[in-house]
Amino acid sequence: MKGNDASHDASHVWRVRELALSIAREEGLSSNSESMEIVELAALLHDIGDYKYIRDPSEARLVENFLDEEGIEETKKMKILAIINGMGFKDELAGLELCESIPEFGVVQDADRLDAIGAIGIARCFTFGGSRNRVLHDPEIKPRKELTKEQYIKKEEQTTINHFHEKLLKLKKLMKTEAGKRRAEKRHKFMEEFLKEFYEEWDGRA
DSSP states (O other): OTTSOGGGSHHHHHHHHHHHHHHHHHTTOTTOHHHHHHHHHHHHHTTTTOTTTOOSGGGGGHHHHHHHHTTOOHHHHHHHHHHHHHOSHHHHHTTOOOTTTOHHHHHHHHHHHHTTSHHHHHHHHHHHHHHTTOOSOOTTSOOOOSOOHHHHHSOOOOOHHHHHHHTGGGTGGGOOSHHHHHHHHHHHHHHHHHHHHHHHHHTTOO
């Protein structure tokens, strides 16, 4: 991941790992060592071969090949791959739902989404936007509403600020675990306060 920008670097992965393990403990999964291993491995590997950064088609199999090389049991491996492949926002837009069948799924997804909001989320959002040469804000470009998966991944002109409205401000309501919901409240509020200040400064009112 060293070729990625700082929004999806190794530090992001370590934060998601810590959040996921903490949420898992709060959700009562710590008594099951297999569940904790699934959570930890899925968190550590979730952004390997991310479609936003993929440089070669072979990278899409990096995680599966690694798990095979490490001798991870087949059932456990399939759960880890299912979590990783289904936890993206684009997949939720497409109506995919794994939470009920794999309890570890919501834990890892919530951890990843928590790192996308709050102070860290704001920093990551502008870092990613900058890496794609997006403008900060353009009042003439309105946020897209009722996005489909295809529209979300389409590389059409957008602004970094619009990403807050199209995705980040929606994540609080999409948290799957109670622990995730509790943590999201503070981070969500911080983003709302940031945006209020941003618009006031943009318009010269602050």
